[in-house]
Amino acid sequence: MQNDTIRALSTTVGRRSFLKMAAVASVFGATSSFASEKVTRAATEEEVKNPFPGSKKVKTICTSCSVGCGVIAEVQNGVWVRQEVAQDHPISLGGHCCKGADMIDMVRSEVRLKYPMVKENGQWKRLSWDDALNRIATKLADLKKKDGADAVQFLGSAKMSNEQAYYFRKFAAFFGTNNTDHQARI
Template identity: 65%
Template sequence: MSNVNRETLLPKVGRRSFLKMAALAGAAGSAGAINAATVTRDATTLELSKQFPGSKKVKTICTACSVGCGIIAEVQNGVWVRQDVATDHPVSLGGHCCKGADMCDMVKSSVRLKYPMEKVNGEWKRISYEEALDKIATQLDKYRQENPEQVLFLGSAKMSNEQAYYVRKFGAFYGTNNVDHQARI
């Protein structure tokens, strides 16, 4: 395949043909958007103010970062179904960033990891927390005995200053200066 000239495999598209196709794609996209406008609608005031049957409102804190903005979560049968901003929260004063506004959907996501998993023979299998922590501790101890500099401790935007201090101290006691923060990567 490496001996084949790539130019003979790819069709030639001139500037004029490209512009025609782009205009056609734009028109098709606009027509789809006009049609989709009738599919959704804004929630009514009654729908927004009325709770789900049997639900309760719980004041909580957003965990997307370390700021700790206030959220009022509506919980029905142990499931987070809707959220609102906590207007009386001293940090956020009723505001949210885009991550905090979507916290309810992140919690309900079908791809969210809900328990420890291990890949065995190419397949993911569920393991207990105790088993996961034991495996991590064993591997960390092995690396510390061989060469602690091969380990990196990575902080998170969810950490407070105090938590970042503890991660740095843990790295130092472990024997490495390899401590960083995910926001820099």
């Protein structure tokens, strides 16, 4: 029964017909609405060279993993507005991986979590940093008291620098467990 339905649907519109219709729809639909001269214009030569006048370039390190590739961040009024690869950097030698190339988007994302949240009664509620840390500390202390230190596992992240990973491991040892791991297995 199901195969008959699929067969009937597939003979209604063939693959070639579908592709032709999609091409026609994209040409007439998208092009006419977005390529109007009133909507877009060519950038001036000055805008291409210096799109953010008054900004400053800051050499920094990509924080995506612990390799330490070079990034040149362009900052205007305290906001990261553009990035380039550090061509003279001894580690990355003028290249980036996909994570490094996307670093600015991670920092500027509208959906990035910027403060602690907790879900209570099915609704997300913003917490203060002190309240969040107190809740975590209380929960860890309760788990350690009830089930022992090995009831907890500390899982690291590729977003950690070498130094952060070092302190993370030291914290786990201080807590009393050897249960640590890291998810960046590339």
